[in-house]
Amino acid sequence: MAQAEIAVNRGLGLSELAPRMVQSEIRAMSVESDLVGGVNLAQGVCDTEVPPVVAEAAIAAIREGHNIYTRLDGIPRLRRAISDKVERTLGLVADPEREVLVTSGATGAFHAVAMALLNPGDEVLLFEPFYGYHVGTLKSLRVSPVIVPLEGRDWRLDLAQVRAAITPRTRAVVVNTPSNPAGKVFTRAELEGLAGIAHEFDLFVFTDEIYEHFLYGDAVHVSPATIEGMRERTIVMSGFSKTFSVTGWRIGYIIADAKWIGAIGYFHDLLYVCAPSPFQHGVAAGLEQLGHGFYAKLALEHEEKRAMLVDALRAAGMTPHVPDGAYYILADARGLPGATAAQKARALLAKTGVAAVAGSAFFRAGKGEDLLRFCFAKKDEDLREACRRLTK
Known part of the structure; x- marks a missing residue:
């Protein structure tokens, strides 16, 4: 030619x-x-x-020379602090060496998880109203988002609609609780219903819990990973952008079974190398010193x-x-x-x-x-x- x-x-x-x-x-x-x-x-x-302790620790880290790459899974201090925090607040036990990955925000976490665990042509269920970045990330990887509407003014979950949306190509369900934009807090009963479906159809559950500390009235946050039998198939994603008011720092994390963390970490390293080093130290100080x-x-x-x-x-x-x-x-x-x-x-x-x-x-x-x-x-x-x- x-x-x-x-x-x-x-x-x-x-x-x-x-x-x-x-x-x-x-x-x-x-x-x-x-x-x-x-x-x-x-x-x-x-x-x-x-929080002053968070800002001051980040500044101190810069002055102390913590300005180079960290390990791809984050500094040990922060991984230990995250492990302690999820056990204390969620009752979720995670090995800081094998089951915790520090990420470039929860957004970076979701991207790396999707790259590691999904293939082009797979389908993933999301609940409407949905967070647009979840949908956009899946589409960017040639994964098909399948939308399941929540019902009524209180955004009720209809498990029959979830079942009806599942096809042979369905690979995972995304749960954002509390949710953006609706402020929906999934109840334990709803999550147990989803857990049954995830087991029946052998699905992953990707859970974005970035707003876990913003709860009002009698609302209680339940992580799907704490539902019986769900630890292996649940990928927990969260972070500190909202809790510590540091949205520009891009410090998030993943809790997952060790069998998945290696591949997720590989793709996170490929995309972001690591989360910003001094900010990891700042967030670690916040986790260590700020209590209930x-x-x-x-x-x-x-x-x-x-x-x-x-x-x-x-x-x-x-x-x-x-x-x-x-x-x-x-x-x-x-x-x-x-x-x-x-x-x-x-x-x-x-x-x-x-x-x-x-x-x-x-x-x-x-x-x-x-x-x-x-x-x-x-x-x-x-x-x-x-x-x-x-x-x-």
């Missing part, structure tokens, strides 16, 4: 996948909020104060923030779905101008200077168009200003 013909056949262009992917609506609204100097309740940046009182206070403070935003949304005529966990609220936006949720979000930003995310970012096409998502993990003065604008 002539060289010219080879060049024509190759061409310059995007991959087959790239044209089907679009910028996250969350990121887009954050950019638009910045352009108008708005109050950003769109992105879950969690800009509350970093810190987490209880964190939940109480955010419950007060939740109440503030719920009241403001109601006053603005945007009926909220009051969440049991996490720090987001989905609110009814039917009273706002615009044919789509994206248009409604931009109309709200133009009128009030408050940025929210289109509910459609968390649903299949054609759904979520009458909802907006608001984040209340903000400094009190910023949240009060956003609430004042909404109420006015």
Whole structure:
């Protein structure tokens, strides 16, 4: 074949996948909020104060020379601290040498897990409303997300719908509890039902528990890994971005059976090499020195923030779905101008200077168009200003 013909056949262009992917609506609204100097309740940046012990330990680590690569699974101190923490808070026993992997955030954890345990063409069940990055990550790896809707205003899980969605290609189920964007906290009974299905069809359960300490009222966090018989098939993913208000640090972790950790660690190393070294030291100090009182206070403070935003949304005529966990609220936006949720979000930003995310970012096409998502993990003065604008 002539060289010219080879060049024509190759061409310059995007991959087959790239044209089907679009910028996250969350990121887009954050950019638009910045352009108008708005109050950003769109992105879950969690800009509350970093615990001093965490910040000071990271600074000290930089000054002490902890600025080079760590082991691909993270520094021993942090892996031990994570192991101690999950045993103390979840009753989950994990060997820090063989079953704990420090990752570049929970997002990096999910990507590495999907690369290690899924094949192109596999199907993975997710619950709607879903977190868009879970869907986007699966699609980027040519894995098919299969959406199972949660029911009603309290987002109930219908196990019959889960069963109906399973095919011979189904490989795993993703559980995000507490969830983004709905604040859904899966009950023990729901998780036991899912566990039975996972055993019956021999499925993995990938569980994103990044909001585990943001619980309100009588809500209780249960990790699927603690359900009887689920330890081997559950991959627990979490992190410290939200708990310690360090979303830019990218420190997460995985708890999994040792038989899976090696392959997951390989792909995490390939993608990220390691999580940032000095920040690992900072987070380790937080885990070692901040006890139950810190987490209880964190939940109480955010419950007060939740109440503030719920009241403001109601006053603005945007009926909220009051969440049991996490720090987001989905609110009814039917009273706002615009044919789509994206248009409604931009109309709200133009009128009030408050940025929210289109509910459609968390649903299949054609759904979520009458909802907006608001984040209340903000400094009190910023949240009060956003609430004042909404109420006015």
